[in-house]
Structure formats: structure tokens, C-alpha cells
Amino acid sequence: MRVSLPAVLAFLCGFAATVVVVQHRAPSLRALHGSPDATHGPHHLRAAAVAQRKPPADPVPVAPPPPTGLLSRLREPPAAARAEPAAARAEPSAAERREAEGRAAAAATAARETAAQEARAAAPAAARARVAAARAAAAAREAAAARKAAAAIPPPAPAATPPAGETRKKPKLVCGGQAVESEVVYWQDTLETPATLPAPRQDAYLTFEYDAGGWNNIRMGLECLVVLGHVLRRTVVLPPPQPLYLISNNYAERRDFGFADFLNVTLLGSHSGWRTLSMDEFLSQKIKGAPVAKPQGRGVWKVVQSRADATLHSVGPRFATFTKEGKDAGGWMPPQKPPGQSVVKLDDLHSARHLHSPGSGSHRLLKNFYSFLYFQDKEQNRFYKRFVRDFMRYQDEIQCAAHRVIQKLRAMNGTYYAIHARRNDFQYRLAKISASDIIDNLRPIDIPKGSLVYLATDDPKGTCTGCLYERKPCHTYPIPRDKKMGCPDDPSWTAFEKYGWRVVMLGDFKRELGHLNPNYYGMVDQVVCSRAEKWAGAFWSTFSAFIHRLRGYHGLGEESYYHTPGKLMELRTERRSGPGWTRDWRAGWTDDDAGELIGRAAA
Numbered sequence: 001m002r003v004s005l006p007a008v009l010a011f012l013c014g015f016a017a018t019v020v021v022v023q024h025r026a027p028s029l030r031a032l033h034g035s036p037d038a039t040h041g042p043h044h045l046r047a048a049a050v051a052q053r054k055p056p057a058d059p060v061p062v063a064p065p066p067p068t069g070l071l072s073r074l075r076e077p078p079a080a081a082r083a084e085p086a087a088a089r090a091e092p093s094a095a096e097r098r099e100a101e102g103r104a105a106a107a108a109t110a111a112r113e114t115a116a117q118e119a120r121a122a123a124p125a126a127a128r129a130r131v132a133a134a135r136a137a138a139a140a141r142e143a144a145a146a147r148k149a150a151a152a153i154p155p156p157a158p159a160a161t162p163p164a165g166e167t168r169k170k171p172k173l174v175c176g177g178q179a180v181e182s183e184v185v186y187w188q189d190t191l192e193t194p195a196t197l198p199a200p201r202q203d204a205y206l207t208f209e210y211d212a213g214g215w216n217n218i219r220m221g222l223e224c225l226v227v228l229g230h231v232l233r234r235t236v237v238l239p240p241p242q243p244l245y246l247i248s249n250n251y252a253e254r255r256d257f258g259f260a261d262f263l264n265v266t267l268l269g270s271h272s273g274w275r276t277l278s279m280d281e282f283l284s285q286k287i288k289g290a291p292v293a294k295p296q297g298r299g300v301w302k303v304v305q306s307r308a309d310a311t312l313h314s315v316g317p318r319f320a321t322f323t324k325e326g327k328d329a330g331g332w333m334p335p336q337k338p339p340g341q342s343v344v345k346l347d348d349l350h351s352a353r354h355l356h357s358p359g360s361g362s363h364r365l366l367k368n369f370y371s372f373l374y375f376q377d378k379e380q381n382r383f384y385k386r387f388v389r390d391f392m393r394y395q396d397e398i399q400c401a402a403h404r405v406i407q408k409l410r411a412m413n414g415t416y417y418a419i420h421a422r423r424n425d426f427q428y429r430l431a432k433i434s435a436s437d438i439i440d441n442l443r444p445i446d447i448p449k450g451s452l453v454y455l456a457t458d459d460p461k462g463t464c465t466g467c468l469y470e471r472k473p474c475h476t477y478p479i480p481r482d483k484k485m486g487c488p489d490d491p492s493w494t495a496f497e498k499y500g501w502r503v504v505m506l507g508d509f510k511r512e513l514g515h516l517n518p519n520y521y522g523m524v525d526q527v528v529c530s531r532a533e534k535w536a537g538a539f540w541s542t543f544s545a546f547i548h549r550l551r552g553y554h555g556l557g558e559e560s561y562y563h564t565p566g567k568l569m570e571l572r573t574e575r576r577s578g579p580g581w582t583r584d585w586r587a588g589w590t591d592d593d594a595g596e597l598i599g600r601a602a603a
Contacts, residue, residue, distance in 0.1 A: 175400035182403045184527055186553040187390040188599065193273030194379045196324040198233055198529035200275050204352075205286060207279075207304050208235040209359035211366060215247045215262070215522065216542035219367040220581060221393060222259065225357060226268075231326050231373065232346070235275035235356065237282045238265065240300060246425075247519050259518060264397075268391050288354065301358075310352035314362035315372070317579065318344040324377035334374035336587055356442050366581045370588050382591055385598050389553055389589070394527070398520050402527035405603035409504070409528070413452040418532035419563065420525070420544050423459040424466030428540040429486025432467060435495035437488070438563045438582050442536055445561055445568070449500030454532060455493065456525035460505050464491035488560045530554060539564035545584045552589035555597055 171189045172179040206229040211221045225569065227318070229236035241258035259265060268274050277286065279300065284291040288307040295303055319341055323327035329348045349355055355361055365372070369388060375381040393399070395560035409416045419442075423432045433441075447453065459465070467474040467487055474487030481487045496503045506513070506525055513524070529535050530550035537544025539562045548560050548571060560571045570583065576595070589598055 026192070046280070147462050148570075168474065173399055173403060174396055175403065180403070182399075183406065183531055184399050184403050186550070187393055188386070189390075189485070191383070191386050191390050193271070193358060194324075194377070194383050196377050196379060197273070200235070200273065200323060201233045204234040205237055205277070205354050206231070206232065206284065206357070207237045207308065207354065208357040209281070209301055210239055210242070210244065210258075211359055211364060212245065213366070214542070215244065216367055216546055217581070218244065219262075219546065220367065220369075220542060221359060221386050222367040223369040224367065226392060227373055227388065228320075230273060230387070231322055231375075231380075231384075232350075233326060235277055237277050239285075240279040240294075241485055242298070254276060261517075261519075262523065263392055264395055267393075271387075271391055303358050305358065307354065308352075308356035309354045310349050310356070312349070312355060312357040312363060313344050313346070315344060315365060315367075316362045317341045319372050319374060320344050320346055320376045322380070323375065324375075325382060329374075329376045332376050334592075336371070336577040336592055337374065338371055338577075341579055367579065368581070368584060368588060371577050371585070378592075382598065384586065385591070389598065394523050395520075397516065398523045400511055400529060401516050401520065402524045405506070405509045405524065405528050406531055408512055409452065409454065409507060411502075414504075415533050416452040416454055417447050418454040418456065418529040418535040420529060420535070420537040420541070420547060421455065421457040421459070421563075422541045422543065423457065423464050423491075423540040426458075426486075426538070426540075426541070429469070429484060431540055432464070432486040432488065432540045433483070433563070433565070434488035434490050435462075435493045435582075436490070437483075437497060437565070438536075439499050441563045441565060441568060442561070445536070446532060447501070447534060451501055453496065453501040453503050454528055455496070455503050455505050456529055457505065459491070460507055462489065462492035462494070467491070526550060530556070532556075534559045534561070536561040536563040536568075538562065539567040539570065540582050542581055545582070549584040549588050552584070552586065552597075557586060557589065 007374065055540075170181075171185055171187065173185055174180075188514055191276040206225065208221070208225045211217045226236060238259045241254075241256035241261070244254055244257050247257050265276070269276060280294060283294050283300075283303075287304070288309075292303060292307075294300060317338075317340065319334075319338055321332055321334060323329050323332075327350075328343075328345050357365070359365065370385060373384070375384065419438065421438065426432060463489065464474055469477065469485040469487050474481070474491075476484070477485065477487055479489045481489055493503060506521055506528075513521075516524070526543065526547050529547045531554065535547060535551060535556075537547055537560070544562070548557065551557050551560050558572060561568055562570050575585070576592075578589070579583045586595075589599060590596060
């Protein structure tokens with residue numbers, strides 16, 4: 001093959017140019033892309049650039065290119081290869097580092113001076129900040145306890161299903177001779193005595209004295225004794241009117257009040273299984289040695305007790321159990337029995353014609369009827385809860401006044417909340433707290449600002465006039481006072497308004513109350529509180545306890561709380577029954593066998 005000389009020269013020139021270009025580009029390509037340990041981070045690029053500036057350990061001699069000509073232009077590296085890497089240009093000098101460190105030190109000094117100035121300015125508020133932090137921590141603990149208790153509570157019990165063929169139309173309230181629809185109604189009009197009970201005894205009587213405490217202590221004893229008289233099939237003799245503790249407002253020129261002034265005796269008398277006599281009838285016809293002249297005042301009880309055939313046994317921390325025939329239930333123990341209590345036997349009193357309950361000392365019946373009297377027969381257990389609910393309710397005059405007040409509250413604001421605050425002669429000092437303390441204790445249940453709040457209290461003026469500590473009025477002690485004294489530093493209710501609640505009391509509804517007996521005002525308060533969206537009462541108060549029962553009848557038992565310190569969620573505990581008088585329990589308005597609400601009427 002023949003090759004021309006120009007072709008050979010062109011081939012050699014192209015080969016030489018290619019070798020030169022590859023030699024110039026290889027270091028940069030290895031540093032940026034081809035090296036086994038190369039990365040794209042700035043520190044690695046900086047190290048690669050420094051390495052390029054250092055001479056290699058074993059330099060390879062390369063002949064210098066010709067200064068001019070085609071090969072010189074071909075061997076010149078591209079602009080990107082000639083440029084110094086960016087990472088190398090970013091390397092700060094020692095002077096730049098010293099300048100940056102100086103600026104950082106100056107900034108730190110300025111920050112420390114600013115913090116010191118702010119700390120000096122905040123010093124006067126340190127105490128307030130600590131108090132606020134303590135309150136916030138307490139509220140957080142209460143909220144956590146509330147969430148824990150709420151999580152353990154079963155959902156509200158459903159209403160019991162009526163038996164087949166039974167209709168439960170909601171009764172109407174009769175006010176001024178007119179039947180009206182009212183949300184205060186929780187009762188039924190008809191209730192038949194269980195067929196398992198024997199017929200009433202024709203010549204057996206139960207007399208009893210009122211409890212020496214206030215109305216709600218008296219009411220608890222009445223419920224126990226009315227049920228006891230019914231199950232023993234005795235005729236219950238009602239005590240005569242007399243002065244009652246805290247029922248002292250002179251009304252219609254009299255100061256003596258009794259059973260019939262507050263509870264509907266006519267309604268009780270309409271029940272087929274109920275037998276009752278007035279004390280006057282008993283003294284003139286049935287007492288041993290009748291007729292007997294009625295003594296004045298409390299002298300009547302000396303006569304009644306002296307002529308009784310037997311006295312009810314001490315009931316102290318004890319409870320009674322019954323068979324379906326109304327006799328002692330022997331070894332049977334109720335599932336909800338009060339812990340730590342023993343059974344009281346009553347069969348030995350059966351033969352006594354006249355049985356008397358003194359109502360004081362160890363005979364005092366200061367307890368809930370459903371945690372004192374237990375029935376082995378489920379039908380009877382259900383019956384007596386309905387009997388107390390339906391036939392031992394407040395007089396219609398009281399219910400109607402409450403109905404009018406609630407209507408007015410609904411017109412003011414569709415939803416209202418309620419608080420019962422007990423003070424004055426209340427012996428439990430820890431429950432007598434200020435309005436600001438009540439607000440703090442109730443934060444976890446969220447009564448919103450702007451809410452309409454109904455305040456039921458025995459201290460409407462907010463002066464705690466009847467509050468005593470060691471028999472001395474609270475105002476005689478210097479402020480600040482220990483909270484254990486039961487003497488709030490600020491007894492007023494103004495903190496409620498400052499917080500944002502719109503507060504009303506019963507005294508704001510004089511038009512709705514009309515000419516109502518002022519001794520009924522407390523009962524009206526209870527009924528009004530029973531219909532509130534949420535309600536908080538005072539622990540240890542039997543007044544608050546009955547509000548809880550009424551709310552249970554309405555299906556609102558689970559939206560009931562205490563504002564007493566440490567007792568917020570007491571009414572939402574899982575336990576369904578308990579001893580004593582400090583509170584009511586779900587067992588009062590639910591059936592033990594299924595836990596359902598005792599048959600509420602349909603609207």
C-alpha cells in the first residue's frame with residue numbers, strides 16, 4: 001500500500017495533540033469524578049484542591065511543549081481546568097478567622113448583658129410567676145386526674161327498656177291548676193307494689209323523730225324510714241310540725257314545719273301499698289292507752305317513746321337485708337354492701353305492735369336508703385328506688401317555682417351551668433373557699449368564659465358572715481389567712497365576673513318566685529341546679545348530694561363534680577355505692593343488676 005508523506009504528517013500531529021490534552025485534564029477529572037475516595041462535600045473538595053497544589057512524590061518528567069504553533073494551542077487546558085476550585089477560594093485566612101471570632105465574642109457579651117437586664121426587670125414579678133407556675137402545675141395535675149378518672153368511667157347508663165305493653169308518657173307538672181310541659185319532671189305517676197310483698201299489717205305502727213340536722217339530713221332519714229315502714233308492712237306515723245334546723249323563716253305566722261310541708265303526703269297516700277297516720281290520729285286512736293292528750297313541743301316524744309313496744313336497734317355503721325317476704329335475709333350478702341359494716345337483724349322486732357326510732361345518737365339514720373336497706377328480690381330492689389323517686393318528690397309548688405326560674409334562664413341563654421357553694425355554719429372548713437379558688441379547681445372541666453352560671457349559696461352577699469374559726473368570726477383574723485381555717489381572704493363572688501362568667505342567683509328571680517314560702521328557696525336551688533349543663537357542688541354537703549341524685553334521675557349524673565380541693569372527680573369514680581352521707585351514688589338512680597337508669601319517661 002502506498003502512503004503519501006502529507007497523510008503521515010497529519011496523523012502524527014493529531015496523535016500528539018490528543019496525548020497532550022489528556023495529560024492536562026486527567027488531574028482535574030480524577031479530583032472531581034474519577035478518584036476512588038472523592039466526594040462532593042466542600043471539605044473533600046478543599047482537600048483535593050490542596051493536594052493538586054502539592055508536587056507529587058515521584059514526579060514524572062514531561063517535555064515542555066513548543067512555545068508556539070498548533071501543538072501549543074492544542075496542549076493548553078480548557079478554562080474550567082485553569083480556574084482555581086471554589087472550595088480552595090473559600091478557605092479563610094488567619095486574619096479572617098480572628099475577625100470572625102471577635103465578632104462572635106462581642107455578640108455573646110451583648111446577649112449576656114441583655115439577659116441580665118431582662119432578669120433585673122423581671123425580678124419584681126418573680127413571686128407572681130412562681131404562684132402562676134404553681135397554679136398551672138396544679139391545674140395540669142387536676143386535668144391529668146380528670147382524664148384518668150374519665151377514662152375509667154363507663155359511658156352514661158341507658159334508660160331501662162319498659163316492659164312489654166307498658167307505656168311511659170312523661171307526666172306533666174301542675175302549676176296554678178294548669179298542666180304544663182316541664183323539663184323538671186323526672187318521675188312517673190304509677191307504680192304498683194311488688195306482688196312478692198305480703199299485705200300491709202293492720203295493727204302495726206312505726207313512729208320516728210326527725211334528725212337534728214338541716215333539711216337534707218332530715219330528708220335522708222325520712223327516705224330510710226318510709227322504705228323501712230313499707231317493707232315491714234307497718235303504718236308510718238308522721239311526726240307533727242316542729243321547728244327544724246335552718247328552716248327558720250317565719251312564714252304565714254308560723255315557725256313549725258314538717259313532712260307535709262315539703263313532700264307530697266297526698267301523693268304518698270294515693271299509693272296502694274302505703275299506710276300512714278298523722279300524729280294527732282295516732283295519739284287519739286292507736287297509741288297504747290289512747291286517747292292521749294298531745295303534749296306541747298318536744299314533750300310529745302317522751303310520751304311516744306315511753307309507750308312504744310320496742311325501739312329500733314342501733315343502726316350506726318350497719319345495714320339491713322330482706323327476703324321477698326320482708327324478713328331478715330340470713331346469710332345473704334348484697335353485691336354492693338357497704339365496706340366495713342355489719343348487718344342489723346330486725347326479725348326480733350316483728351312482733352312489736354308499736355316500733356319507735358329515736359333518730360339521734362346511734363339511732364340516727366344519716367345515710368342513703370339504698371345503702372342501708374338491701375333486697376334479695378330484684379323486683380323489690382327496683383320497686384323501692386322508683387318508689388322514692390316517684391312518691392317522695394318535692395311539693396308541686398316548689399317544682400313549679402323552679403320551672404319558672406329555669407324557663408327564665410333558658411331565655412337568657414339556652415345553656416347554663418351551676419355551682420353550689422356552702423359556707424356560713426358549715427363545719428367542714430376545707431370546703432369554704434374563695435371564688436378564685438373555685439375557678440382554679442374547676443378549670444379541668446372547662447366552664448367557658450362568657451357562660452351563664454347559676455350560683456346556689458347560703459352566702460349570696462359574699463361576706464361569709466356566719467363563717468367562724470375557733471368560735472370567732474373570720475373577719476377578726478388578719479389577712480392572709482391559712483386556707484385550713486375556712487376563712488377566705490376575699491369572700492366576695494366578684495372573681496367570677498372578672499373571670500368572664502355571667503353569674504345569677506335565686507334572688508335575681510323574684511318575679512318568678514312570686515309569694516313562695518322562703519323556706520322553700522333551698523329546694524328551688526336544688527331543682528334548678530339539677531338541670532344545668534354541668535354542675536359543681538361542695539363535698540360533705542347533703543344539699544349537694546341530693547342535687548347529684550336529681551341529676552342522676554335526669555341522666556346528668558356523669559356531668560356532676562365537686563369544687564372542693566382534691567375532690568373534683570369524686571362523683572365520676574367507678575364505684576357505684578358506698579356508706580355514709582357525704583355524697584350520693586349511682587346505685588340511687590340505676591338498677592344494680594344491669595346498671596341502667598331507672599325507667600325515665602319519654603318526652
